[in-house]
Amino acid sequence: MNTRNQFKVRYFYLALAIGMLGATAQSCSILKKKKKAPVATAVAPKPKADSLKNPIKPYAEVITSKAVTQKGLFTVHKIADKYFFEIPNKLLNKEILAVNRLSKSTPGAGNYGGEEVSSRVIYWELGPSNKLFLKVSATVSVADSTDMISKAVASSNMNPIMAAFPIKAKGKDSSSVVIDVTDFLLSETPLLSFDAENKKAYNLAAQVADRSYIESVKSFPINTEVKTIRTYTSFAGRLPATSEAGAITLGMNTSFVMLPEIPMRKRMYDARVGFFASANIRYKDDQQKVEQEAFIHRWRLEPKEEDIEKFKKGELVEPKKQIVYYIDPATPKKWRPYLIAGVNDWQKAFEQAGFKNAIVAKEWPEADTTMSLDDARFSVIRYFASPQQNAYGPNIADPRTGEIIESHIGWYHNVMNLVHRWYMIQAGAIDPRARKNKFDDELMGQLIRFVSSHEIGHTLGLRHNMGASSTVPVEKLRDKKWVEAHGHTPSIMDYARFNYVAQPEDHISEAGIFPRINDYDKWAIQWGYKPIFGTANAADDKKILNKITIDSLASNKRLWFGGEGRDQDPRSQSEDLSDDNIKAGLYGIKNLKRIVPQLINWTREDGEDYSDLKEMYKEAVGQYSRYVFHVLKNLGGVMVTEKTYDQPGAVYQPVSLARQKETIKFYNEQVFTTPKWLLNKDILNKIDPGFSFNDVQIVQQGVVASVTSQTRLYRMMINQRDYGKGAYSPREWLKDLKAGIFSELISGKATDEYRRALQKMYVGSIITMYNKRFALQGSTDNILASVTPTDVLLYSNVKSLAFAHLKDLRKDITNGISKTSDYDTKIHYQYLKQMLDKIVNESPIPGLNY
Structure with a gap:
């Protein structure tokens, strides 16, 4: 788990998470026998200067x-x-x-x-x-x-x-x-x-x-x-x-x-299954081109020789060598059983790979002086007394084969504060146990258990599967019977913390709120660890695994590996839930509206200041921000589904026009319309002096900056070029944005300070889009050296579209000045008009600076 955007498990790999650690080809030399020197005339050689x-x-x-x-x-x-x-x-x-x-x-x-x-x-x-x-x-x-x-x-x-x-x-x-x-x-x-x-x-x-x-x-x-x-x-x-x-x-x-x-x-590595991997370049006599050979990280798990036939018949057998994790003796005793349970929960996954008791956690034998926590023969969950709110699960793997040799998991004491904040804000509306400043030990223990399972998954070779939760229909998260049986995400390796979609009237229990080791995790362990017999090498194994992968994904969409959220696919994001990020966000906001007014009571500690209230309020705003930015990926988004030649369908598909229009509607209603429910005066007058932009305004401005970024408009133009009328026209998109952000221009209503700040931000963003140099990711100032002629043509379209939009906006604002009787709103519009006059009255194409 990582509190800096995503769990920072520090592994280095190329695109598709492939690390380029390779084995060296060694060659042998034959030593020739030295001739014996004649004894009588032997002269001792002079020693070399070195x-x-x-x-x-x-x-x-x-x-x-x-x-x-x-x-x-x-x-x-x-x-x-x-x-x-x-x-x-x-x-x-x-x-x-x-x-x-x-x-x-x-x-x-x-x-x-x-x-x-x-x-x-x-x-x-x-x-x-x-x-x-x-x-x-x-x-x-x-x-x-x-x-x-x-x-x-x-x-x-x-x-x-x-x-x-x-x-x-x-x-x-x-x-x-x-x-x-x-x-x-x-x-x-x-x-x-x-x-x-x-x-x-x-x-x-x-x-x-x-x-x-x-x-x-x-x-x-x-x-x-x-x-x-x-x-x-x-x-x-x-x-x-x-x-x-x-x-x-x-x-x-x-x-x-x-x-x-x-x-x-x-x-061998397969992009459709989420394992960490290493790679090298393999040369063969019969090749016609150089090939990259990538292979996954996994423990060496094999049946005993005497059990191989039983294993082939489908009987569960114990491995030659168990995967064992020891609990650091510095760990407080009351939390040890939960850390151990988080490890042992993986036994069910390994049973799907044919092994029983394949993995186990044990307390460190403190009386055994022959053992050391630094000995690489022992994998340990290390417990750190640190204010850091984190846990991480690395593994040390043989770069020649991907074999995991050992792992030392890092567990920071203050990670409990992190999960406390998450659970209060995400589950406080549906679980009374979450409404305390200090959780009962049993609840905290179960939270520790799920984090433990997640980190152990990394040490087994599994990467994050940020797309897993997108395979769950949003309404199923409110179906008590279904969600308690199947869980709110198919993978513990997802960042899908708790079921924030469920409403109080759904009466969902812990089984439908907490993540668990689930369908995808069991299948991934089976794919990576189940031995294959009767083949000559890893290349033959790959052919068998490919057939298994195609058949499995065709029959069960819950087995999809959605990557780690580093592309423009809205299905693959951290902290999100369900197949509909808009509906999920609306359900989440509905629960936040219940939670925020209760934060003073839930964090109350007589004799203490309001530090805990401030922390939990900021967490609530942060959760609101997550819902808002989950939806953002719909705009110009492209869904990526890794496939091989023997699978039907496209790898890349744009987000539908209807979904992108729903996104703008969501923003106009939930973000650009001031979320006054979040501006709770009883809270703010205890934690915020109000001398600068507050947290809500920061979220609003962040959305405006991102939604109107030059790169997003460029990406939407690319989608329109490649996918035609099915894509969201950038002109239509800007028109819909303007209609929501400047709705008062039509109605004549007064604007509050939040709306005025938002409108200024919007105008400034479009002006920046018009004036700014072309800035594709990874480009330099000499843009012509790093983009194609098509890119330059599209960029000129970005500038011309931004200029036309500014002209339209100036016209609307000019008309709106006369419609409002509110003084603050009128001078606000006059200020915006002055900004736009300077742009519009210049040459429409002021010497494009590429």
């Missing part, structure tokens, strides 16, 4: 009796303030995943502990002159060793050397090498710190050496963990830490994790 600079000392001289040693992936020796890694020879040239995360953050820095900063595949390689190289597996090209092209792949790719270490000593029987890593661990290498792009994103300047240090280095059987504290000068003056100290201090955690010796079989 070898003299880097002499290898006896092991005992480097790793002295004072060393504190930890054995693990890398054997770590600490002597005073020095750290040494002892790398076994058997680990040389073996790929290791290095994941770099923030572990601690300065308050207000715009980041939080747990965020992934970067990940890379690295390996150790012996170099000349007694050096050990740390190399980055930077290539994403692979080829089967049986294909001749594998030689070309191997010879065409050279991996960069990130660091070079003088070998200080060799271990017993020369089976390992020892290097000093002290300076390296505190260096600003991107492996352990920030690259230039991330430093800019986090507003960081130079690292301050005397305020940065190594916090700890721990080693375990399959991982080594390096924790550092790094202080940076910062130019982000708005932060308290920057203004007081001129710096930001962050904790960094770098995990070196050994990749499996035997790679798991891949399961």
Whole structure:
């Protein structure tokens, strides 16, 4: 879950969420036997100059009796303030995943502990002159060793050397090498710190050496963990830490994790099923073009050898290795059962994939001193005492195959405040339990349980499915029997928090209000985890899965994966419900009208100030804003349904003209007409001095700015060009907008201050549309270098349409001045006319500046 627009689970992938982490094609060399030199005339070769600079000392001289040693992936020796890694020879040239995360953050820095900063595949390689190289597996090209092209792949790719270490000593029987890593661990290498792009994103300047240090280095059987504290000068003056100290201090955690010796079989990525994925470029002898090979992230879940036949017959069997999550011992005891339940709820989904007891949560065995929370063999739900209102569910996956190796879920204590706000405002009208400033433990526990399930879904490889709720007919959300049986969304991976559509008279219980692991989630787990027998490779598996996907989607629309809401599809949005965002928004507003007048009573705490009232009122306005902006995607929207050649129908379809006209009607009635029900004086006179625009005006102006944006008008023109009369004519759209925003010009009624601010905003937006440079997303000032001639032609149409609309508006305002007898309204219109006179009296095409 993410409170910055959407749950910020920090994963990096390309378009369609595909990360470009790849395995390196390795080639073997044959060592020729050296000839023996004649004994009598043998002359010791002169040592090379570099070898003299880097002499290898006896092991005992480097790793002295004072060393504190930890054995693990890398054997770590600490002597005073020095750290040494002892790398076994058997680990040389073996790929290791290095994941770099923030572990601690300065308050207000715009980041939080747990965020992934970067990940890379690295390996150790012996170099000349007694050096050990740390190399980055930077290539994403692979080829089967049986294909001749594998030689070309191997010879065409050279991996960069990130660091070079003088070998200080060799271990017993020369089976390992020892290097000093002290300076390296505190260096600003991107492996352990920030690259230039991330430093800019986090507003960081130079690292301050005397305020940065190594916090700890721990080693375990399959991982080594390096924790550092790094202080940076910062130019982000708005932060308290920057203004007081001129710096930001962050904790960094770098995990070196050994990749499996035997790679798991891949399961190829399919855009119709929402899994995180990695990708590489595959070369084959029989190819006619280079292919991108993408594969999903999933745990290695296999039946035991003795159970395979039972599994094939459809009997549920236990896996060879269970997926186990441990609960951090720092977790308050009363919340542990609910976190555990959120994990165990996934057992039903894995049963659909053929496994029983496939996943389980356990309390951390505090008495067992052999276990560590930092050990990558154990996945843990970590509990943080933090004001951050969030939880996140990452996974560490093998970039060669997508196999999930481990996961550490981050759970912030204050996430309970977040779900409290959501539930009071979204469910307060239908659930009496939501009408308290402090929820009963049972209700809060159930809220924790659903969030836990959502985050676990991410650690199983599942992405958000923002479109799931759009498969539910809006009226079914008010049907008690139906919604309690089927749930208000088919996926816990949706951001469809609670059933805000249900009305008090529907008497919907918790089963119809809360999200749950549902049809889509079970099907996705089956698709990703059920083993396929009798096939030769992942490519053969893909053919079988494609048939399953086509048949499943054809028979059950609730299995649709609607993406993560990053396109212009109004069906795929966070925090929305149902197949009709307009009706759902109207039902939601109806409930908000019941809730807002009760907020003073529901937040009342004798002896306390009105801080809680202010927080809940802002949440109510925020919920209203969600309903309003859900509807916005209808305007110029395009529905995207991923398909393959063997599926009928179009991938892209415009939103219907009727739905777009309903959208303007919704705005004219629910937004542009002042929502006085939300301007509750009893609340505002306790929380808002009224010296500036209030929250309602901010929502109104945000809608006007977005609805009249240059890019939206351009997109609507594209739709009209591509889809003809079935699309919303931009001219008609602006005419309908004007009729709603300036209805007083016809009626002669007086305008209130909200309407006057709205009308000024509208006129200013259209003027901006007319004057502004063409600004397609991703374009530069030299627009002709980045758009087609058709784009330029359409843009000239944007300017001419905006100019014509301004002329019409000026004429209407001129006529409206004489119709009103209200003084404030009259001088308001006169001011707008003066603004428009300047535009209209200029040349109609004032030197187009592309």
